Amino acid sequence: MLVTDLPLADRVALVTGASRGIGFATAQALARMGAHVIACGRSKRLLEDLDDALKAEGLAPATLVPFDLRDFPAIDRLGQAIFERWGRLDVLVGNAGQLGQLGPIGHVKPDAWNELMEVNVTANWRLIRSMDPLLRIAETGRAVFVSSGAARRIRAYWGPYSVTKAALEALAKSYAAELVETHVRVNIFNPGPVRTAMRAKAMPGENPETLPQPAEAATELVKLCLPSCTAQGEIFDSKV
Ligand code: NDP
Numbered sequence: 001m002l003v004t005d006l007p008l009a010d011r012v013a014l015v016t017g018a019s020r021g022i023g024f025a026t027a028q029a030l031a032r033m034g035a036h037v038i039a040c041g042r043s044k045r046l047l048e049d050l051d052d053a054l055k056a057e058g059l060a061p062a063t064l065v066p067f068d069l070r071d072f073p074a075i076d077r078l079g080q081a082i083f084e085r086w087g088r089l090d091v092l093v094g095n096a097g098q099l100g101q102l103g104p105i106g107h108v109k110p111d112a113w114n115e116l117m118e119v120n121v122t123a124n125w126r127l128i129r130s131m132d133p134l135l136r137i138a139e140t141g142r143a144v145f146v147s148s149g150a151a152r153r154i155r156a157y158w159g160p161y162s163v164t165k166a167a168l169e170a171l172a173k174s175y176a177a178e179l180v181e182t183h184v185r186v187n188i189f190n191p192g193p194v195r196t197a198m199r200a201k202a203m204p205g206e207n208p209e210t211l212p213q214p215a216e217a218a219t220e221l222v223k224l225c226l227p228s229c230t231a232q233g234e235i236f237d238s239k240v
Contacts, residue, residue, distance in 0.1 A: 006034030007226050011138075012086045014038040014078075014131065016069060016123070017096030018062075019046035021196035022146065022221070025214035026093055027062065028053060029222045035091060037062040038082065040069070069096055069123035070115070079130030089134035091225045092143040094124040094172075097164075099198050105159035113160055120164035121171065128175050140227035141184035145172040147235065149190055169235065176233030187224045187231050191217040192238040216240040 003009055013030045017023035019041030027037045031054050039047050044066040051062050067074045082089055100116035101108050124145055135141030150158050151165035169188055176186035193199055195211040220238045223229060 003034055006032075007228070008091070009034035011035045011090035012038065012082070012088065013091035013093065013225065014040065014082070014089060014127075015093040015095060016040045016127070017146075018050055019043045021198065022191055022194055022214045022217050023093070023095040024050055024053075025218035026095060026221050028057075029215070029218040030091065030093075030225060031059045031062065032057070033222065033226075035225075036060055038065060038078075039063070040065045040067065040078075041096065042066060042068050069126075070118045072123070072126045075123065075126045075130050079134060082131075082134055088137040088141075089131050090138045090141060092127060092131050092135060092141075093146070093221070093225065094127055094143070094168075095146040096123070097146065097148075097198070099202055100160045100164070102157050102161070102202065104157065108160055116160050116164055117167075120161075121167045124168055125171055128171070132175075135184045136182060139183070141182075142225045142227075142229060143172075143175070143184065143186040144221060144224045145169075145186075145188050146221070147172075147188050147190050149192065149237070151190075173233045180232060185224075185229055185232050187229070187233065188235045189221045189224060190235060190237045191221070192240070194238075212238075212240040 013035040015023050015027045018027040018039035027039050031037050039062045047064040098119050101112045147169050148165045150162045151169050172188050193211050194217045195208045217238050
């Protein structure tokens with residue numbers, strides 16, 4: 001198959017949390033479909049591992065953007081840089097997230113609460129704010145936000161994480177509703193339990209061997225990034 005026949009050939013895709021886990025696998029899957037990946041995460045070393053993995057497969061190198069998503073002006077600068085270099089953004093995957101502190105909701109430290117809200121919610125709003133014009137310019141702009149079953153399945157001791165994911169879903173659905181008359185499509189992906197560092201932190205007693213690999217979740221997620229995806233404002237629960 002020619003590279004130009006790939007479904008995301010010549011497309012530019014931004015993935016947050018691409019340094020490991022589901023984001024890393026999503027960046028790989030998008031690159032295999034022909035996209036040029038802009039990979040974000042705090043760890044430069046882990047982003048370089050992604051770049052090495054892409055090159056080892058003979059894929060185009062990614063553009064690595066190591067920064068903390070709580071640096072909101074940096075998100076604005078990234079939008080400006082993408083506009084100057086490519087003039088558009090075809091795919092936005094808001095995947096980066098943190099688990100935060102599990103425990104009684106009244107025991108959560110204010111700093112921990114604020115950090116979780118900033119990473120899981122506010123950063124995604126800032127991404128929308130900065131990338132919306134670029135998605136609208138793209139021929140088939142696609143945005144996917146990675147949520148969790150915890151947004152809707154509320155249980156004791158998971159309060160802050162659940163609050164942020166419920167807010168993220170409201171944010172993404174609001175954004176999707178504003179775009180019905182455009183060619184931009186915005187959806188939400190719930191990966192379910194996946195074998196990552198976050199899951200191990202949440203469920204330390206669980207045997208990770210029983211869980212799907214990030215690549216399996218990524219295969220589902222990237223379907224929402226394709227020009228052929230017509231859904232708008234829907235929540236997709238992973239089938240793996
Ligand atoms: P990991 O902990 O493995 O990866 C999280 C990613 O987010 C890392 O790349 C990390 O990069 C990035 N990140 C975290 N904080 C920041 C920050 N302040 N600035 C920039 N990047 C940040 O988690 P998963 O891969 O498991 O999770 C990915 C998404 O999937 C999350 O939104 C999570 O809530 C969701 N999810 C995961 C499930 C699972 O079972 N794994 C289940 C349901 C939902 P770095 O540390 O380099 O900054």
